Amino acid sequence: MAGMEYSDIVVRTKEDEGRYAVSDNIRRHGYEKAFLELQETLSSLGVDVSRHTFDEDTFRRLEESFAAAEKYRLLRPGGVPPWSFLGLCILHDLLAPQHYLESGYYRGSSLLAALSNSRLRKIHGFDPNPNNLALPGFPDHVSATLVEEDFSKAAPRNTHGAEALVYFDDHINTAQRILEAQKKGYRHLLFDDSCGLTGTSQRHWPSMPTLYFIVHVDDLEPGDFVEWPSPIGRARDGSGGDGQLRVTFDAELIDLCRRAKDVISGWTKLPNLADYVLWPSASGYPDVTQHLVLLKDS
Numbered sequence: 425m426a427g428m429e430y431s432d433i434v435v436r437t438k439e440d441e442g443r444y445a446v447s448d449n450i451r452r453h454g455y456e457k458a459f460l461e462l463q464e465t466l467s468s469l470g471v472d473v474s475r476h477t478f479d480e481d482t483f484r485r486l487e488e489s490f491a492a493a494e495k496y497r498l499l500r501p502g503g504v505p506p507w508s509f510l511g512l513c514i515l516h517d518l519l520a521p522q523h524y525l526e527s528g529y530y531r532g533s534s535l536l537a538a539l540s541n542s543r544l545r546k547i548h549g550f551d552p553n554p555n556n557l558a559l560p561g562f563p564d565h566v567s568a569t570l571v572e573e574d575f576s577k578a579a580p581r582n583t584h585g586a587e588a589l590v591y592f593d594d595h596i597n598t599a600q601r602i603l604e605a606q607k608k609g610y611r612h613l614l615f616d617d618s619c620g621l622t623g624t625s626q627r628h629w630p631s632m633p634t635l636y637f638i639v640h641v642d643d644l645e646p647g648d649f650v651e652w653p654s655p656i657g658r659a660r661d662g663s664g665g666d667g668q669l670r671v672t673f674d675a676e677l678i679d680l681c682r683r684a685k686d687v688i689s690g691w692t693k694l695p696n697l698a699d700y701v702l703w704p705s706a707s708g709y710p711d712v713t714q715h716l717v718l719l720k721d722s
């Protein structure tokens with residue numbers, strides 16, 4: 425029937441090699457578009473990224489970062505997916521912090537993205553379970569300190585001003601993390617998994633209250649709640665409990681959100697860059713939007 429044919433430019437073969445690939449030219453232009461989108465996002469937040477341009481060296485470094493991520497098998501569930509990895513590499517290029525702190529480093533995919541910044545000199549990593557780290561080491565010019573203690577106790581006070589970036593990928597209360605970081609003098613924070621309603625309901629360990637509730641705290645009234653079934657369905661495996669999750673906003677929690685909001689000077693969602701990387705299961709992924717948060721001076 426006319427109008428119902430599939431596209432006849434797709435060549436179909438009997439091979440079944442399970443290969444995903446795009447030509448260098450398409451990949452390069454995709455990375456460049458991702459770079460420009462992130463550059464625009466940061467400029468709209470007032471961050472000066474005007475001196476940065478995308479060139480052959482940027483492309484080469486991104487290719488090297490992806491090759492290393494592939495080699496150490498870092499872009500797997502639990503770590504960051506490839507489009508977030510691309511965004512993190514570009515973000516580190518644009519912000520170029522000298523000091524990077526990460527709470528929740530797990531296998532090390534986001535630590536690897538941080539290493540794409542040649543100005544980086546110091547890393548502090550925090551994770552109560554360091555045994556999953558798959559990154560074999562750090563370059564000589566970067567001093568890395570990885571500890572099992574919590575950021576709130578073990579992170580040093582910021583001595584690098586806006587040249588420090590803290591990444592929270594630990595699923596801990598976002599309001600608490602904002603206040604802790606502000607107390608220690610950090611101004612540039614990045615949050616993974618601190619989502620809106622749907623993203624929250626896709627998690628068994630959401631970083632509640634997430635940034636969504638903090639920036640919209642004026643909408644909240646005591647007794648407001650969010651409730652959702654656990655996506656890992658503990659109740660159905662016979663272990664009991666944890667099958668239905670609920671967060672109720674009482675006056676104390678609303679006050680915590682308000683105190684966190686009061687120290688924020690600006691925030692933005694990082695763009696979804698899935699258009700610019702080829703990845704088989706991108707559409708089945710939960711919401712992994714990342715947010716950049718700028719804090720007022722402490």
Ligand SMILES: C[S@@+](CC[C@H](N)C(=O)[O-])C[C@H]1O[C@@H](n2cnc3c(N)ncnc32)[C@H](O)[C@@H]1O
Binds near residue numbers: 530550551
């Ligand atoms: C989603 S994974 C992090 C993924 C990682 N950023 C990567 O790119 O591979 C969450 C990690 O947070 C860690 N975690 C749990 N509680 C934490 C805490 N209080 N402080 C820091 N990390 C914590 C877990 O052990 C886990 O390794």
